[in-house]
Amino acid sequence: MTDERSATDPTDLARTAASRRRFLAVTGAAAGLALTGDLPGNSAAWGARQDALKHDPFTLGVASGDPLSDAVVIWTRLAPEPLEPFGGLGPRPVMVQWQVAEDERFSRIVRRGTMRARREASYSVHVDVTGLRPWRHYYYRFRVGRHVSPVGRTRTAPAAGAAVAGLSFAFASCQAWWEGFYTAYRDLARHDHDVVFHLGDYIYEMGVGADSGVRQQPVPAEFTRETVTLDDYRGRYALYRTDPDLQDAHASAPWIVTMDDHEVENNWAGPISENNAPEDEFLIRRANAFRAYWEHMPLRMTQSPTGPDLQLYRRFQYGDLVRFNVLDTRQYRDDQAAGDGQDPPNPGSLDPGRTITGDEQERWLLDGMAERSARWEVLAHQTAIAQLDTREGPDVVVPMDTWDGYVASRRRIVGGARDAGVRNLVSVAGDLHRSVASELKADYADEAAAPVGTEFVGTSISSGRDGTDHDQGGLTILAENPHVKFHNFQRGYVRCEVTPQQWVADYRVADKVTEPDGTVTTRSRLAVEDGDPTINRA
Amino acid sequence: MNRRKAALALIPVAVLGVAASAAARPGPPSDVEISASEQPVEVIGLPCLHGDSLEVAMTNTGADDVYADMELSVQSPLRLDRRVFSSWLPARDPDTTVSTDVTIHAPRDAEPGSYDVQLSTDRSRLTVPVEVLPLPPKGPGDDLALGERATASTTHGNFVPCGAVDGNTDDADWNTATGWNDGTRGAFPDSYRVTLAEPTSISRVELHTLDSQRFPATGYGLRDWDLQVLTDGAWTTVDQVRGNVNGHVTSTFATVTAEAVRVVSHDSNDHSYSRIVELEVYAD
Numbered sequence: 001m002t003d004e005r006s007a008t009d010p011t012d013l014a015r016t017a018a019s020r021r022r023f024l025a026v027t028g029a030a031a032g033l034a035l036t037g038d039l040p041g042n043s044a045a046w047g048a049r050q051d052a053l054k055h056d057p058f059t060l061g062v063a064s065g066d067p068l069s070d071a072v073v074i075w076t077r078l079a080p081e082p083l084e085p086f087g088g089l090g091p092r093p094v095m096v097q098w099q100v101a102e103d104e105r106f107s108r109i110v111r112r113g114t115m116r117a118r119r120e121a122s123y124s125v126h127v128d129v130t131g132l133r134p135w136r137h138y139y140y141r142f143r144v145g146r147h148v149s150p151v152g153r154t155r156t157a158p159a160a161g162a163a164v165a166g167l168s169f170a171f172a173s174c175q176a177w178w179e180g181f182y183t184a185y186r187d188l189a190r191h192d193h194d195v196v197f198h199l200g201d202y203i204y205e206m207g208v209g210a211d212s213g214v215r216q217q218p219v220p221a222e223f224t225r226e227t228v229t230l231d232d233y234r235g236r237y238a239l240y241r242t243d244p245d246l247q248d249a250h251a252s253a254p255w256i257v258t259m260d261d262h263e264v265e266n267n268w269a270g271p272i273s274e275n276n277a278p279e280d281e282f283l284i285r286r287a288n289a290f291r292a293y294w295e296h297m298p299l300r301m302t303q304s305p306t307g308p309d310l311q312l313y314r315r316f317q318y319g320d321l322v323r324f325n326v327l328d329t330r331q332y333r334d335d336q337a338a339g340d341g342q343d344p345p346n347p348g349s350l351d352p353g354r355t356i357t358g359d360e361q362e363r364w365l366l367d368g369m370a371e372r373s374a375r376w377e378v379l380a381h382q383t384a385i386a387q388l389d390t391r392e393g394p395d396v397v398v399p400m401d402t403w404d405g406y407v408a409s410r411r412r413i414v415g416g417a418r419d420a421g422v423r424n425l426v427s428v429a430g431d432l433h434r435s436v437a438s439e440l441k442a443d444y445a446d447e448a449a450a451p452v453g454t455e456f457v458g459t460s461i462s463s464g465r466d467g468t469d470h471d472q473g474g475l476t477i478l479a480e481n482p483h484v485k486f487h488n489f490q491r492g493y494v495r496c497e498v499t500p501q502q503w504v505a506d507y508r509v510a511d512k513v514t515e516p517d518g519t520v521t522t523r524s525r526l527a528v529e530d531g532d533p534t535i536n537r538a
Numbered sequence: 539m540n541r542r543k544a545a546l547a548l549i550p551v552a553v554l555g556v557a558a559s560a561a562a563r564p565g566p567p568s569d570v571e572i573s574a575s576e577q578p579v580e581v582i583g584l585p586c587l588h589g590d591s592l593e594v595a596m597t598n599t600g601a602d603d604v605y606a607d608m609e610l611s612v613q614s615p616l617r618l619d620r621r622v623f624s625s626w627l628p629a630r631d632p633d634t635t636v637s638t639d640v641t642i643h644a645p646r647d648a649e650p651g652s653y654d655v656q657l658s659t660d661r662s663r664l665t666v667p668v669e670v671l672p673l674p675p676k677g678p679g680d681d682l683a684l685g686e687r688a689t690a691s692t693t694h695g696n697f698v699p700c701g702a703v704d705g706n707t708d709d710a711d712w713n714t715a716t717g718w719n720d721g722t723r724g725a726f727p728d729s730y731r732v733t734l735a736e737p738t739s740i741s742r743v744e745l746h747t748l749d750s751q752r753f754p755a756t757g758y759g760l761r762d763w764d765l766q767v768l769t770d771g772a773w774t775t776v777d778q779v780r781g782n783v784n785g786h787v788t789s790t791f792a793t794v795t796a797e798a799v800r801v802v803s804h805d806s807n808d809h810s811y812s813r814i815v816e817l818e819v820y821a822d
Contacts, residue, residue, distance in 0.1 A: 287626035
């Protein structure tokens, strides 16, 4: 799949150490001292219970996620040998201690506890830390015996209904490990975000290649095959999570995640696999994929999947300023129309009976929007809602895997937001491996219709390798779709600064990802004013 | 779902019944039973010719859905490409069996004979005998490249380099990865190399490029290439083929002692990919 040679092992090893130093620098120069003060084994601070492990089990970093106004999930997975089955542990459970503090020196510890890391969850730990104060930064860490994890920083959400002056967040997607270094995450981790969204394709099911593509890192045979079994998926998450930039990004802010297709298989739809495997068989694969996803994401224990069912759509309220509706447009969608390629609108894509969200999620979303609970109503989800005509000339040819293949869903949900009187509708998405900012309409066939919302599609972190400012496909999209106001075909992510008056989206792009140490800069700053969905240069 | 896309070569989780039954250890009855494909499983100690795959399976005989783990190990010096097999196992009636394929690697110097693969869950254990066959003869008249280590400049994701030394010359099987296809469309040269077991006297190479009814050599076959041999660490060109339209091309040359043979491809008849169904090397 990829053949270019660039990085070497020693380079990667050197970066691991550097990245930990870098994170400590982000959270304050004193953090390193605080850890030193607690070591080795200050049992008064940690409590007596200790399990001895010979090697550092915190090779996959730490994470936090799904922040509420009084709670946040903190996560780690013990893996002294990250690329071995079960991280080289087993079979006995391991006791993990955790601490949450108000300060990075851990002098004001507000919650602490012990959790049993079990083999049946790959020695992952998901602690739902409750009783926290709203809209506060917290610091967390884990410990097993003499080993202490890196420190993570997180933040709770504001209290319901609280007046919030501003919110800073980032969103990212699509991170094929063998196609690029996670330079964009290094940049993301250096900025201050209240929350980070991952909108899917966290892993890819395809093998990473014997030489790991651009990374040139030999990997065991397990990683060169397509993921199907639970051990395959577990191994792939572990491999991706060994990346120090990804670890830094997780440690820098709480993440709210949803999945797209490649966490299971390319372009799956509900119970239907890419190549029409029998449903019984595919649902076992889906169950395996969902289990490994939950094990490796900072999701609550209560969100662990039941076999092939995983409740991923959910809401996050940031006071009166923003409500995030996190969607799942894979698990309940109808099969793609017209064979799942690029096609003119057709009876399938226009069928009012077809859905990309499923009926229940659609009702949940429309009911929620009717509450008008915040100034900015955000859909945080997988792929573009806006129409994307990809054919030059008068013919309209659109992708069948995006909302263009589910025109009735677009009409009902974008139209529903308009009819509900939603003040500002904003969609943030990924999947396309290109940056695309569009004005949203309920019906693109009606050229005179005013836009009802704004969509910011973020490019990939690494999938598709370096890219370029505009490829031919991007030029065509710009030329054929007057509602598309910005395009770029490089790798990166998007930062957003939201206030009651304005939404500013900062498209951060990397000059290269096929070699380490690329440079990330702002390609464009786009603004939307309160009450007006049109896109302006900021 | 995308009907136009070719299937990737993946290991399916098949839902099926398989032969052989689990031998439970003493203790409480297990809800997960282990089974394995029909035996004996026969393998060969060549880098590119493994022999049979072992299909292993777990069956949930209980009333509750479970996530189950099977551990796999094999007697030295054999090696498995999977040390753990984990899966969700729904409780269904009839019982659900979930299986996967395991490749058994035997080194060239593995003593022919019987070896044990051990499969275990927390409560069940199963021993599967594996037979290591003697190496195929590599005397006069035998294909010296058969099953030997194959590498390539690049390889398309749907193919493996071993495909062109697997003993299968049937063009009709092209879609089952029985050949090599480079990974860079429209970019030449490409190279495909087979390293012989030891420096060997050779004087003839048979190259089979793609030439099926659907994909004739005139449209898809290899067109221009150099045939090179590695002697004392240096490559020498022993034949040059230009403008080829045939599926099967024989190159003969003065006998040389070669460590490896390679094809350096300069063009194909569709100018996109280099495709080799099989590369055979002979002493005379």
